Amino acid sequence: MMSTAGFFQQYGREMLVSTHEHLALMLIAMCVACAMAIPLGIALARCRNRLLVNTAMGLVNIIQPVPSLALVALTVVLFHLINESMDARVLATLGVFPALVALVAYALLPILRNTYTGIRQVDPAVIEVATAMGMTRRQILFAVQLPLALPFIMAGIRIATVWTVGVATLVSLVGAGGLGDLIFRGLSNYRINLILAGAAPAAALALVLDWLLARLERWLTPAGPRGVRSQ
Secondary structure, three states: OOOHHHHHHHHHHHHHHHHHHHHHHHHHHHHHHHHHHHHHHHHHHOOOOHHHHHHHHHHHHHHOOOOHHHHHHHHHHHHHHHHHHHOOOOOOOOOHHHHHHHHHHHHHHHHHHHHHHHHHOOOHHHHHHHHHOOOOHHHHHHHHHHHHHHHHHHHHHHHHHHHHHHHOOOHHHHOOOOOHHHHHHHHHHOOHHHHHHHHHHHHHHHHHHHHHHHHHHHHHOOOOOOOOOOO
């Protein structure tokens, strides 16, 4: 093993570039997943059609048991089949786009489930009081339900973020870049230093983001109900 100074001198630039790519993939995927899952979770929590709710939750639940590497591969296969059926290259089967689709799909469930649970756990008595005060459904949602559900939503975002950091190491296999490039290059030649150059920043990124989001989640939680979250 080389010295620490030599390690960073040789791999430091690649680590910075790959970490930047990794963060960009993760942030874009999380923004898209939040934009999809939070409104859908709110809509399902306020929906009275149980069949519709169970169907929607079931469809999202199907994705979670699929191994992350298999999900990335299935995304590529799906895009290839779509291109074949349309006899044109409509969707890119390699690169950032299929990688982001796989990452978003993997991040949806914890955000959706915790948003749904957070809205549903609000005490009905609180809703009744707000209604008696003349508040509309929209006002109750933004002034009562969402603030009380926010710690649950943040817990879901925290889980999804850590998962996405891990899954993002695999999307380098489809040419999306990120820290997985260093890891797989190192594994192909059994170069321990190169594996470490990819794995260490990925692990550190997951730990730091988990710590930061845990602090934010705790800050958003009222003093009274700090306790068990829906995970």
